[in-house]
Amino acid sequence: MYSSCLYYVPWISTFCVCIGVASLGVWAYFTRRCRSLTIDALDDLGITAKNISRINSALIATAIAYLVLAILIFFMSLWRSFIEASHDALGHIARGAKAFLILNFLTSTGWLAVMLWLVLLIMGNTLWGVCLYVIIGAINQAKKDMVTYGTATWLPSRNQPCPGQCLNLTPFTFVTAQLKDACICDTDKLDAAQNAFQQAYDIFPAVAVGNFIMLLAGLWLLVNFACQFSHAKRERELLSRIESKMYSELG
Numbered sequence: 001m002y003s004s005c006l007y008y009v010p011w012i013s014t015f016c017v018c019i020g021v022a023s024l025g026v027w028a029y030f031t032r033r034c035r036s037l038t039i040d041a042l043d044d045l046g047i048t049a050k051n052i053s054r055i056n057s058a059l060i061a062t063a064i065a066y067l068v069l070a071i072l073i074f075f076m077s078l079w080r081s082f083i084e085a086s087h088d089a090l091g092h093i094a095r096g097a098k099a100f101l102i103l104n105f106l107t108s109t110g111w112l113a114v115m116l117w118l119v120l121l122i123m124g125n126t127l128w129g130v131c132l133y134v135i136i137g138a139i140n141q142a143k144k145d146m147v148t149y150g151t152a153t154w155l156p157s158r159n160q161p162c163p164g165q166c167l168n169l170t171p172f173t174f175v176t177a178q179l180k181d182a183c184i185c186d187t188d189k190l191d192a193a194q195n196a197f198q199q200a201y202d203i204f205p206a207v208a209v210g211n212f213i214m215l216l217a218g219l220w221l222l223v224n225f226a227c228q229f230s231h232a233k234r235e236r237e238l239l240s241r242i243e244s245k246m247y248s249e250l251g
Contacts, residue, residue, distance in 0.1 A: 027210030
């Protein structure tokens, strides 16, 4: 009896949901931490970055959609287990089998959209990490140039370019700042920003790994959920044919 009950437990769905939710927590925590450090670094430099305010909105929307649909799929997997057990025990179509197929299709479509969004999110996170790497390298080079050539003897203006030994942020298209703010020669600002950027970059692998595991667990869950749809549909069609044959023989 105990072993037969274990047979109907949706192990794959349980495992995928647990891994997915755990990785969601890791991704959300380190994304918020990395965002906070990035904003601190930008504030130290006295500049802003395009679309950085959207990170928090994307994080909240992703977390809610992922968590709600993952839990919904888990409970629907339990529902599928009861349907399968009813089919095996009674030999006729269980109540709710058709409703399960409809809801399975709708939920799978929504979950597929979440998976596609996670792919875009991985691309966005990769771009974020590259920007951190590039700007850290630019700050390091500016500090080396200051040691080699000394401090700048002029400040940028309409008639003067940014000194070569200063950090020139005008080539960075993701930075929003005026020329006088995009040319930074203050070593204290550079040190503070470099420290914050470096901390963000150091914890960024946790963001990437959490995002990637969310995608892997979600894809496995999607495949398993699609298999449940296929099996439930086949069982329903088979039992329907059996019942039709029985009624025709009785008639």
